[in-house]
Structures are given as structure tokens and as C-alpha cells.
Amino acid sequence: MSDHDKKFFDNFLLIIGVMVFVTLMLFLLAQSMSEDTQEQWTKQDPAFKAATEARLKPAGYAVKTGDAEPVAAAAVAAVEVEQAPRSGADVFNEACAACHVAGVAGAPRLGDTAAWTDRIAKGRDTLVEHAIKGFAGSAGYMPAKGGRMDLSDADTAAAVEYMMEKGQ
Numbered sequence: 001m002s003d004h005d006k007k008f009f010d011n012f013l014l015i016i017g018v019m020v021f022v023t024l025m026l027f028l029l030a031q032s033m034s035e036d037t038q039e040q041w042t043k044q045d046p047a048f049k050a051a052t053e054a055r056l057k058p059a060g061y062a063v064k065t066g067d068a069e070p071v072a073a074a075a076v077a078a079v080e081v082e083q084a085p086r087s088g089a090d091v092f093n094e095a096c097a098a099c100h101v102a103g104v105a106g107a108p109r110l111g112d113t114a115a116w117t118d119r120i121a122k123g124r125d126t127l128v129e130h131a132i133k134g135f136a137g138s139a140g141y142m143p144a145k146g147g148r149m150d151l152s153d154a155d156t157a158a159a160v161e162y163m164m165e166k167g168q
Ligand code: HEC
Pocket: 091, 092, 095, 096, 097, 098, 099, 100, 104, 105, 106, 107, 108, 119, 122, 126, 127, 128, 130, 131, 135, 136, 137, 138, 139, 140, 141, 142, 143, 145, 146, 147, 148, 151, 156, 159, 160, 163
């Protein structure tokens, strides 16, 4: 390598080195700026936070028999979607029949007047509330909305009314 080439090569490496350094500095500068801007204005934004929380929310929860009041009633309300109301019989067949026809796990059977008299005496509103929020009684555990969190409150109430009618 001639002296001239060596000098060129040294300068060339130096310039490349300086350029890499400048790139790194710009990168770090951009990062520290985004911490004050992006983080503050995007991630702290209540709408952004709410959306993140909604995405992280558990899809369900477990409750043991004997728990007084199943948790996550608020979560249940939030999951609710607008739907056209359906008939109580339809909702019952779709979401409640699995337990309430055969009497699975102590569920009062549809049309079993003996099993329903005392329950009907609690009043329609109490039964609807128990069906929507879940209910742990002496017979067993009634999961909120029969485990069908996609049911609207109105549909669940219609199913309860249908069950009360058949239980009289
Ligand atoms: C996984 C089984 C299961 C499913 C599904 C189910 N239930 Fe129940 N349900 C029960 C059990 C068990 C009880 C009895 C709880 C007790 O009194 O100890 C019960 C009790 C009830 C009661 C009486 C509550 C009270 O206060 O006496 C109503 C009303 C009721 N269910 C409505 C519904 C409706 C409406 C659906 C469908 C949306 C449904 N259930 C789906 C198991 C179920």
C-alpha cells in the first residue's frame, strides 16, 4: 500500500466512524425525546389506557360454591353487546337448558313446580338478579348468565320469566 492509499484509507475509516457515531446519537436523542412525548401523550392518554385495560381483561373467572357474591359483575356489564331481544324460550333452550332440563348439579328443573315454588316466592327481580350475576344457594352454584356472558341482561331476564311461568 502506498503512503497515499494508507492516508486515504485512514481518513475514510475516520469519516465512517464519525457517521456511525452521529447515527447512534440521533437514535438515542430520538428515543429520549419519545419518552417525553410519545409516552406522555399516547400511553398516558385515558382512551389508550382504557383500550389496553379492556384488551387485558380476563375473559372469565372461577367461583367456588359458597362464595357469597361472584365477582366481576362490572365486567359482565361491560361485555354486554346490543342485541335484538329474543324470546325467553329461545334463550332458555340455548343457554340454560343444559342444566335446567335435567337438573344438573342441583339446578331446579324446568316445570318442576315443587322446586320452583320457593324460588318464585323470592320475586321476579331477585331471580333475574341471581341469573344475571350468578347465585350460590344451598342446592348448588348458578353461574352468572349460565356461563353465557354474551347474553344481554334483557335476554337473561326473558329466560327467567319463561322458567317462572313453567314453574307455576
Ligand atoms: C352450569 C349449570 C347452569 C346453567 C347453564 C344455568 N343454571 Fe341456573 N341454576 C343452576 C343451579 C345449580 C341453580 C341452583 C342454585 C341454588 O339454589 O343453590 C340454578 C338456579 C337458577 C335460578 C334460581 C335462583 C334463585 O335465586 O333461586 C334461576 C332464576 C336460574 N338458575 C336461571 C338460569 C338462567 C336464566 C339460565 C340461562 C341463561 C341458567 N340459569 C343457566 C345451574 C345452572
